[in-house]
Amino acid sequence: MSNEEQKFSDEFINAFVDDQLTPEEKAQVYARLSGNEALSRQICELRKTRDLVQLAYKEPPMPTRDLATLSTGRKFGLGVAAGFMLAIGGITGWFLHQPSANQVASVAQQAPGEDVPAKVLFHVSDGHADHLKNVLDDVEELMQHYRLSHQKARVEVITNGEGLSLLLAGISPYAERIQKMQKEYHDLTFVACQNTIDRYQQELGFTAKLLPGVVVIDSGVAQIMRRQHQGWAYIQG
Amino acid sequence: MKKLIALSVMALLSLGLSAGAAYAEDYGKQKVVYHVNVDDEKQLKATLGNIQNHINAVGKENIDLRVVMHGPGVQLLQIANKNPDFQDKVSNLKRQGVHFNVCNNTLVGKKIDYKTDLYDVSKEDIVPSGVAELAALQSKGFSYVKP
Numbered sequence: 001m002s003n004e005e006q007k008f009s010d011e012f013i014n015a016f017v018d019d020q021l022t023p024e025e026k027a028q029v030y031a032r033l034s035g036n037e038a039l040s041r042q043i044c045e046l047r048k049t050r051d052l053v054q055l056a057y058k059e060p061p062m063p064t065r066d067l068a069t070l071s072t073g074r075k076f077g078l079g080v081a082a083g084f085m086l087a088i089g090g091i092t093g094w095f096l097h098q099p100s101a102n103q104v105a106s107v108a109q110q111a112p113g114e115d116v117p118a119k120v121l122f123h124v125s126d127g128h129a130d131h132l133k134n135v136l137d138d139v140e141e142l143m144q145h146y147r148l149s150h151q152k153a154r155v156e157v158i159t160n161g162e163g164l165s166l167l168l169a170g171i172s173p174y175a176e177r178i179q180k181m182q183k184e185y186h187d188l189t190f191v192a193c194q195n196t197i198d199r200y201q202q203e204l205g206f207t208a209k210l211l212p213g214v215v216v217i218d219s220g221v222a223q224i225m226r227r228q229h230q231g232w233a234y235i236q237g
Numbered sequence: 238m239k240k241l242i243a244l245s246v247m248a249l250l251s252l253g254l255s256a257g258a259a260y261a262e263d264y265g266k267q268k269v270v271y272h273v274n275v276d277d278e279k280q281l282k283a284t285l286g287n288i289q290n291h292i293n294a295v296g297k298e299n300i301d302l303r304v305v306m307h308g309p310g311v312q313l314l315q316i317a318n319k320n321p322d323f324q325d326k327v328s329n330l331k332r333q334g335v336h337f338n339v340c341n342n343t344l345v346g347k348k349i350d351y352k353t354d355l356y357d358v359s360k361e362d363i364v365p366s367g368v369a370e371l372a373a374l375q376s377k378g379f380s381y382v383k384p
Contacts (some may be wrong), residue, residue: 001238134274134308138368141342145366214244233375236272236383 127162160220297366307367
């Protein structure tokens with residue numbers, strides 16, 4: 001990846017859309033994104049296509065052949081091929097250490113049990129303090145329930161819009177509680193939306209500082225879609 | 238003229254009815270869980286209305302519908318315990334096969350006695366954790382609705 005100095009290559013952008021980049025590489029894209037409408041649009045289009053492909057492959061896919069026949073344009077074909085090559089190359093699991101989409105798709109067919117973890121996402125888009133308290137109560141209750149019933153589980157709290165305030169240093173009314181929960185439950189992840197962070201910066205000139213251990217993803221809404229396609233349960237907090 | 242209006246109204250109505258029937262076929266079988274965790278009476282009443290409309294659209298024989306209440310949402314059956322309008326609505330939905338499930342953690346936490354404080358709840362209606370129930374049902378193919 002040496003040619004992203006002036007302009008990112010299609011492969012690089014596709015890898016970004018497919019979550020195949022390292023956090024440093026992603027940061028480069030994010031840095032460029034804010035002032036670059038054309039790039040934003042390109043990524044948005046690619047995401048749409050990618051989501052459609054994922055939607056079409058809720059069943060465990062037979063990737064190479066089917067994906068190839070799906071490609072409708074040179075760019076798209078290249079992109080999928082590039083993303084796929086990268087996936088084969090073992091560059092899976094960005095910072096969430098998630099199993100590959102194929103594994104997840106087949107796991108999603110089974111109901112959670114001793115060995116199959118329950119996967120639950122909480123969506124938080126409301127920033128009122130008592131609302132946020134209820135969400136944390138629910139999350140904690142769920143983690144407790146899984147612990148007591150010896151059920152493996154992965155839980156993500158995905159914040160966007162006003163909900164981001166839950167995870168902002170100096171603003172969140174529950175910073176300490178969140179830190180405690182992170183220590184107590186290793187399968188619990190708090191997630192912030194980069195789009196919201198960018199919007200705060202652009203519209204309010206406010207630089208978001210996140211609580212320690214919070215994971216940033218490109219878009220909260222896109223992450224929610226991805227997770228649901230991967231068989232995660234959705235709960236609106 | 239009056240006759241004409243009446244005729245066209247009837248024509249429109251029958252159009253609407255046949256369209257309704259066609260939709261019901263299109264929806265097929267559904268498994269749905271409604272998530273209730275608010276205690277606002279107006280909102281709860283609207284939720285009961287949503288559920289009835291949902292059943293009407295799909296047909297009661299085509300739907301497995303669960304209402305999972307936890308936290309403040311348990312208020313729905315506390316209100317029903319005193320309010321005949323809520324009582325009617327809940328009973329009516331139950332007759333159409335709707336399950337009303339209550340979170341045991343909430344009962345314990347709020348010291349609620351389901352036999353005396355809630356409307357028509359039996360032991361089988363109680364689930365260990367409302368939130369875990371929402372997740373478990375979704376992994377069994379239930380769609381999630383937050384009214």
